[in-house]
Amino acid sequence: MKFNRSAFKHLLVLSFAMIGSVQLHAQTSFNSGGNIATAADWTNGLPNVGNDGTIAVDGTLSDYYFGNSTPGTIVVSHTAGTITGGDQPHLYNSGSTPCKWTQSGGTLSALNFILINQNVTYELTGTGRIYFTLATTGGSRLYTWGTGSSFVQSGGTTEGISLAFQNPTGTNTLSGGEGLNVGGSWTAAAYYVDSSTLNISGSYSATIHSRMVNPTGDSLGVLCILGTGVVNFDPTWTGSLTQSAFAGTTKWQTALTQTGVKVNGTQVTAGNFGNFFEITESGTVVKAAPPPIGGTNFVSGDVATAGNWTNDLPAPGNDGAIAASGTLDTFALNVAEATVVTQYAGTLTGTPNIQNTGAGTVLWTQSGGIVSAIEFMVINSNVAYELTGSGLIHFASTVGGSRLQVVNAGSWLQSGGTTDGVALAFEDATGPITLSGGEGLNVGASWAGGAAIRVYNSTVNVTGNYRATRGRSIFR
DSSP, rough: OOOOOOHHHHHHHHHHHHHHHHHHOEEEBBBBTBBBBBBGBTBBBBBBBTTEEEEEEEEEEEEOOOOOOOOEEEEEEESSSEEOOOOOEEEEEESSSSEEEEESSSSSEEEEEEEOOOTTTEEOOTEEEEESSSSSSOOEEEEESTTTEEEEEEEEEESSSEEEEEEEOOEEEOOOOEEETTTTTTSSEEEEEESSEEEETTOEEEEOTOOEEEEEESSSSSEEEETOOEEEEEETTOOOOOEEEEOOOHHHHHHHHSSTETTTEEEETTTOOOOOOOOEEGEEEEOOOOOTTOEBBBBBSSOOGGGGBBBOOOOOOOOOEEEEEEOOOOOOOOOOOEEEEEEEEEEEEEEEEEEESSSSSSEEOOOSSSSEEEEEEEEEETTEEEEEEOOOOEEEEOOOOOOOEETTEEEEEEEEEEEEEEOOOESSSOOEEEEEEEEEEETTTTTTTTTTTEEESSOEEEETTTTTEEESOSBB
């Protein structure tokens, strides 16, 4: 076969062009016995953008200042080895470049503080372990501070450490792994959230040091929330928090009903606590309230979409539980037997029209959470809607003909909860209509020119301790 010099030349040029387009990523490894903050103790200088660092041997850590504004991300992976800190190891970038520091193995220990500062995200995962070498009783803690700092625990273990979050622009997450004797290093609090956000989800579990005997506050407190601090629990959280010094239900309820404690964005109160949490083991353990057994849980998005539930749409024998936020517009089932749907948390927005074209009854209970209707909210055929507990219904629009309508074979029971600024219209409703508890605030404010409560070819039973304030003529 004749050699084609021209074709070979073009192929060679193409090959070099392809090689030139590949971004080569440098690596640098930490040397045993060195100091992480010292460039000479790495095989290729300090970690930097495009020069990922790996720690897999023993060494020490003092203050580590990156001072970098190069576009990209500084990546450091601690996979093995014991890194011993001094009095206050400090990770900080004075520049704008983010640093992702992941500890998937090995140990990080310190005498006192561990400070995660500006533009540094520290993730503890895998088999990583963080602890303090001194059994301190003063101010020792792991804490985030500064713009862009975050602490994420998706695995691994913290041991004897108080966790303090003082980073208003960062988000901190505990989604896996465990905390052992949380609060053992600081007399203020086990979890300290000052104008920051802490998300608790997944399988994260913790035991809290027995000396943290107070539910709240910054003196031996289990959970101290200051300023605009928020602790948000995911409703599907499968872990637990244990405080052996607690007994009964009062202390955990006090800790988790303080301002700023939320479940999927809904403030936890004494009225809805039982919808979100259950207390077991004689009062020492708190965990998420279980969903209906054998049911299906709404995850996010449109409530009417089967794929947005963990086990398809609610059906007979497949009770539905809603604790997440999403949209609720036309929700049409076709069931021949009773079907249970319970909203106990989350915010649903849209123009709800709940109906069943089958012969069964959809038993829809809102014991918590919020329904925020854009205009109308319709309870239609073969739907029995009960508002109870801490449930809240209000309209995002308060002009025109906005109202809650119960029509056809729909039924309505308010035994608790609140309607806020909502006009009630019962029109040709053949199902029972009962107002026996809870309250209506500024009833009728949503329906310009209409009535607070309109009854047309329907029967309304008012009993119990239901109370209402009106925005216009009460009945029409």
